[in-house]
Amino acid sequence: SINYDQIKEAATHHPKPQDIKYTYGTAGFRMRADLLDSVVFRVGILAALRSKKLDSKFLGVMVTASHNPERDNGIKLVDPYGDMLEQSWEEYATQLANSQTEDELVEVIKRIVVENNIDETKEANVVYARDTRPSGPALVMALEDGLKSVGSEVIDFGIKTTPQLHYMTCCLNTKGTEKSYGDPSELGYYKKLAEAFRKAVDGKPRISALYVDCANGVGAPKLSELARHVGDDILEVIVANDDTRTQGKLNHLCGADYVKTCQRLPLGMDIEKGKRGASLDGDADRIVFYFVDEDGTFKLLDGDKIAALAASFVIDLVKTAGVEGVKVGVVQTAYANGSATNYLKNVMKVPVSCVSTGVKHLHHEATKYDIGVYFEANGHGTVLFSPEALKTISSAKCETAEQEDALKRLRALTDLINQTVGDALSDMLLVEAILVNKQWTLKDWDQAYTDLPSRLVKVVVSDRHIFKGTNAERTLIEPVGLQEKIDALVGKYKDGRSFVRPSGTEDVVRVYAEAATREECDELAYKVSGLVY
Ligand code: NG1
Ligand code: ZN
Known part of the structure; x- marks a missing residue:
């Protein structure tokens, strides 16, 4: 059962600063790292409470501030199957973070327990990870203090990308069931992606090297590891901006957000004309691609372009494989380029929905389609297969070799694409797999439509x-x-x-x-x- 005196004692070591109002927003809590100690402690408590509420399922906690400057940090919760924290609990997070005294804090906790009928005697299980920010280790200690004050069991997953933490959370909670998402380990993640990629590109020749700007963040070591598992006989990746040790370099004049916002090459990536480039963000959940055209102009292939590429490939495979009942749709936000929306709706004739900013909105809307493609223009997104679509795809019978080939690649995609959240490493392999299948350059891909300025x-x-x-x-x-x-x-x-x-x-x-x-x-x-x- 919950020991409230123990929580109070622990909380005295993580006092809330005066005069700050915290809000659990689209990306959890995010701000200057030196203001986050009390917040992180309290998020630990909330994670443990939610795990108790959900029958001791593993809750995920990620400490990261993604593309924000290095001095910032942040924290967000991941629900058991890898989704973002359920919306009604965001308000609890905000209330916990803003309770000024230890007494107020305990009051809020008691209210959460009562309102949700939480059985205090249930075990709590939480898995957490962090990115490479220098403020990470101290914040993780505060998080542990919060978790332990409620008696939670914890798994420290170490330094990981945000999508790896989502993957891990989902794997831990589906282990041994028929919905098993994979082996709950970092190695399991690489093996799953690498094997799926090999199947998706089977029999097609390798294309030119991809230079990847890793924003001097966690994506650098993780991409190198992934590339090693895939093998450079089928994918040649050149890792750039991989300095995670020098202070001040994370996201500085590089990374997916910088490239998308400034529409120019990142520092440390002087790729020549015709070479292929991509940028990850600081926690490797976003990716954008680019090249320099013959006339020297910088050409960006953002999340909208990825959505169009992925949707058209999946639609073709579905048709060729003869699983026609499976309907594909695309979800965007208002930040999608008008040309992209027009191309999808009026040229490709795919259903397109527009939702509010924030991955939770996109993800939710995408589950309404058999295959839902969702991407924010900034490069965050994924492709979701509904349980019915997965069943249809896995049980489909084929008559011709062509059908069989399409089905094989479609099945590979269901493993290749991270179903829990947008994942830059998985999305990179998805794009590469499509380009390999089509034997396309980035310029070929870029032809579909021209972005409006x-x-x-x-x-x-x-x-x-x-x-x-x-x-x-x-x-x-x-x-x-x-x-x-x-x-x-x-x-x-x-x-x-x-x-x-x-x-x-x-x-x-x-x-x-x-x-x-x-x-x-x-x-x-x-x-x-x-x-x-
Ligand atoms: P806000 O700050 O709410 O605009 C930004 C991005 C979102 C999303 C979140 C979470 C833009 C315009 N906004 O949200 O798309 O990625 O961060 O990181 O890119
Ligand atoms: Zn990110």
Whole structure:
């Protein structure tokens, strides 16, 4: 049973700083690492409570701040099958983090126990991991203090990518069942991906080397390990920006977020014309691809391009394999480029849904399709196969060699693609497998459609919480009257589109704009920012 005196005593070692309001947002808690000790301690308590609530299933905890600067850190919870924490519990996380005194903290814990009918005598099981940030070890100690104050059993999974922690959590909870997701170990993860990749590209010649900017983060050692398991006879990966030791280098002028936002090559990756590049972010759950064209222009293949590539490949395989009942759909957010949406809807004629920012929204919507492809433009996403689709694909019979070949590759994809969360390493292999199958260059892939020029601007405001949106965040309902002004501006630009929303991970408001030309796009972004400021 829970020993509340023990929790109180432990909590005195992790006092909450005065005058800070914490919020569990789209990416859990994320901020300057030196403000997180008390938060991490309390998240440990919450993880243990949720495990008790869910019959002692393993809860996952990841300590990372992804693409944020090195001085930041963050923490988020992973539900037993690898999904993001259930939404109703986000509020508990926020309440725990904000209780000022030990007494208040215990009160909140007791309330959570009562409201959820938690059996205090149940065991708690938690598995946690962290990225390579220098603040990680101290935060993990605070996390352990929180977990142990509630008597939780813990597995320290060490330094891992965020998707590896999701994989591990799901494997631990499905072990020995018919839904077993794989061997619960880092080695199990590599072996599963490597074997699936080999099957997916079987019989096709290798393509040119891929240079991967690992943002000087956890993706570097993990990608090297994965590539070793795949073997360079079938995939040649050149790891760049792999310095995880020198302070200040993580995400600095490199990584997927930098490349997507600045639309330029990262530092430390002077790839020549025609060479193939990709960038991961700081916890290796995002990936974008790029190359430099003959005329020297930088060409980015972002999450939207990955979604289109993956959807078209999967649709072709489904058709050729003759499992036609299986329907494919794509999920995007408002940040998807207008050209991408148009291409999917009107050229490929695939159903497309648009949801609010945040992986939990995309993931949830994608489960409504037999095969749901979801990607944020920033390169975070995956392809989900419904249980029925998996059954159809695994039991399908084929008559021709062509059908059999397609079925074999489709089955390989179901193992290759991380079903728990967007995973840069798994997505990299997915893209490579498709390019190998098609024998395509990045330029071939890029031909499908041309992105409209777009601009993403951060605006610092005194209170971002006054901005309230609807319609998958594309329309503001508050402050009243602002949306009309935005619409009036947008109407003046050819192919103009713009929207404003408060960030869930930073204390800023984001303004997005696109238009037919770079100049018009920048002007629109600038003018809308002026309205917000
Ligand atoms: P916010 O800060 O809420 O815009 C950002 C990304 C999201 C998502 C989360 C989680 C953009 C515009 N926003 O959210 O897509 O990745 O971080 O990391 O890229
Ligand atoms: Zn990330």
